[in-house]
Amino acid sequence: METSDDKLERRMYSHDLAPLPKEMDAIFKTMPDQVIRPGYTEEVSQMVKKAIATNKPIVPRGAGTWGLGGSVPVKGGYVLDMTAMNKIISIDDRNMTVTVQPGITWKALADALDAKGLFLPSHPSSAPSATIGGWIGTGGTGIGAYKYGTAGDFVRDLEVVLPSGAIMHTGDKRVPANGGGPNLNWLFVGSEGILGVITEVTFSVLPKPEEIRFVSYSFADLAKSAPALRKLVRSDVNPMHIMFGDRSHFDYLRSIGKHAPEVGCMFTMALTGSKASVDAEEKALDEMVSAAGGSKLPKEVADHEWSERSYEFRVRELGVGAIPGEILVPLDSLEKVLGEMDKLVKGMKLKTATIGTVADNNTVMLMPYYLTEEQNFWRSTTAMGFGKKLGDIAFENGGRPVGLGIFFAANLSRVRGKEGAELVRTLKRAMDPHEIMNPGKLVETGTRWGIAMPAFLMNFGMNMMAGVKGLMPRDKMGERELAKVKK
Numbered sequence: 062m063e064t065s066d067d068k069l070e071r072r073m074y075s076h077d078l079a080p081l082p083k084e085m086d087a088i089f090k091t092m093p094d095q096v097i098r099p100g101y102t103e104e105v106s107q108m109v110k111k112a113i114a115t116n117k118p119i120v121p122r123g124a125g126t127w128g129l130g131g132s133v134p135v136k137g138g139y140v141l142d143m144t145a146m147n148k149i150i151s152i153d154d155r156n157m158t159v160t161v162q163p164g165i166t167w168k169a170l171a172d173a174l175d176a177k178g179l180f181l182p183s184h185p186s187s188a189p190s191a192t193i194g195g196w197i198g199t200g201g202t203g204i205g206a207y208k209y210g211t212a213g214d215f216v217r218d219l220e221v222v223l224p225s226g227a228i229m230h231t232g233d234k235r236v237p238a239n240g241g242g243p244n245l246n247w248l249f250v251g252s253e254g255i256l257g258v259i260t261e262v263t264f265s266v267l268p269k270p271e272e273i274r275f276v277s278y279s280f281a282d283l284a285k286s287a288p289a290l291r292k293l294v295r296s297d298v299n300p301m302h303i304m305f306g307d308r309s310h311f312d313y314l315r316s317i318g319k320h321a322p323e324v325g326c327m328f329t330m331a332l333t334g335s336k337a338s339v340d341a342e343e344k345a346l347d348e349m350v351s352a353a354g355g356s357k358l359p360k361e362v363a364d365h366e367w368s369e370r371s372y373e374f375r376v377r378e379l380g381v382g383a384i385p386g387e388i389l390v391p392l393d394s395l396e397k398v399l400g401e402m403d404k405l406v407k408g409m410k411l412k413t414a415t416i417g418t419v420a421d422n423n424t425v426m427l428m429p430y431y432l433t434e435e436q437n438f439w440r441s442t443t444a445m446g447f448g449k450k451l452g453d454i455a456f457e458n459g460g461r462p463v464g465l466g467i468f469f470a471a472n473l474s475r476v477r478g479k480e481g482a483e484l485v486r487t488l489k490r491a492m493d494p495h496e497i498m499n500p501g502k503l504v505e506t507g508t509r510w511g512i513a514m515p516a517f518l519m520n521f522g523m524n525m526m527a528g529v530k531g532l533m534p535r536d537k538m539g540e541r542e543l544a545k546v547k548k
């Protein structure tokens with residue numbers, strides 16, 4: 062087990078993908094006391110026991126790509142960097158399963174499976190860097206979700222080090238964990254590292270499909286694509302993945318010299334199956350889109366979009382950072398939500414671009430983002446106001462924001478309901494009586510003083526920051542570059 066007390070290294074672990082302004086140090090002790098890189102499960106268990114003995118928090122961390130602060134300490138302690146636990150333990154062709162350590166990246170696992178003719182279709186688009194443990198920890202939705210579900214749907218078994226230091230298995234390596242009481246695999250999917258450290262994962266895998274084909278279509282704008290999407294979700298056509306970007310997203314890409322089409326919005330879909338079934342799905346899609354007023358784009362465009370699927374935020378290079386918000390909304394309310402997002406963006410004097418996916422047959426994931434300086438105190442805190450207001454739009458339209466982390470823990474009761482939230486809190490108290498396992502996240506926004514920020518105060522503060530943003534001068538990042546590519 063590697064340990065580091067080095068100040069610079071600890072500083073590197075005091076933020077995730079979204080750096081916090083230094084003024085936040087007054088509220089959160091984001092700097093860990095020590096960075097630990099365990100190599101195997103028993104070392105994780107030893108560290109958890111040490112955390113109890115020393116009364117210090119322990120914070121599981123994958124690649125830190127989440128951006129909601131889940132892997133960042135709020136009151137110091139040990140950051141457990143899981144990326145050294147990155148081995149494939151076994152690929153079992155006969156039982157169609159793979160067992161891995163949690164620090165391996167999705168891409169490394171996908172490549173190893175591909176070489177054996179196997180396929181794990183669900184992964185985050187951050188697959189080149191995001192770890193298996195991190196995505197199970199966040200319970201996100203991503204590539205492959207439309208046809209195959211999310212990572213949790215493929216979990217056969219997790220090995221978890223509990224907040225007591227005990228090591229447990231949640232399922233069975235070969236057969237599903239259904240029946241025999243609640244499915245414990247799901248207890249840890251989306252638990253954001255507050256109930257234990259995932260140290261090993263067994264997934265079921267599929268045979269690699271005969272054909273994987275990419276197709277792209279354009280529409281005048283996102284709202285105009287909604288009738289075609291409604292037809293698609295009621296049809297037999299079942300794409301592995303459906304992703305989209307609006308005009309501003311592709312304008313931004315062209316403004317930094319990347320290849321991107323000049324379209325109102327573009328959908329790219331991945332079709333999987335036998336060659337004959339993919340041919341039939343492509344033909345049916347062509348007809349549906351054409352009937353709804355959309356157009357098919359050349360195959361090179363679709364292939365290029367697919368190859369770019371993991372690099373959605375290239376436009377960050379125009380500014381100091383890109384702030385995204387992420388919501389899940391029912392397809393039924395897509396046009397209404399887009400209209401309300403538009404009003405919010407105008408009211409906060411933002412210039413946003415929107416990307417997203419169709420996550421299942423009734424759910425659209427929308428991720429509007431804007432360019433700003435993430436480390437500027439006012440710009441960073443007002444960005445949280447944007448996340449809050451965007452989440453409100455989702456709640457009001459039957460959806461919800463994605464992930465709670467540090468800053469959106471006040472949403473727990475709205476996401477799970479009063480009783481559901483209390484059940485999650487009761488579970489947390491029962492499983493982690495010493496309050497050492499990633500405290501101050503998901504069930505509460507913790508502070509460096511050990512006192513949780515009341516939910517009403519968090520919400521009040523974020524609403525206020527959204528108002529402040531509307532009074533501040535507009536972020537002008539990227540405007541000059543955009544003007545050059547806009548007709």
Ligand SMILES: Cc1cc2nc3c(=O)[nH]c(=O)nc-3n(C[C@H](O)[C@H](O)[C@H](O)COP(=O)(O)OP(=O)(O)OC[C@H]3O[C@@H](n4cnc5c(N)ncnc54)[C@H](O)[C@@H]3O)c2cc1C
Nearest residue numbers: 123124125126127131186192194195196198201203254259
């Ligand atoms: C370009 C880009 C694209 C993205 N695309 C997607 C997408 O398609 N879908 C999606 O859902 N998200 C996406 N994300 C967000 C993020 O990449 C994912 O949530 C990713 O799965 C996080 O993995 P990580 O290893 O970086 O986890 P981290 O950020 O390190 O941690 C995330 C959470 O998981 C916990 N955790 C980490 N490892 C463990 C462990 N071993 N045991 C217990 N808890 C643990 C942490 O404590 C933390 O709460 C994207 C991000 C970027 C930058």
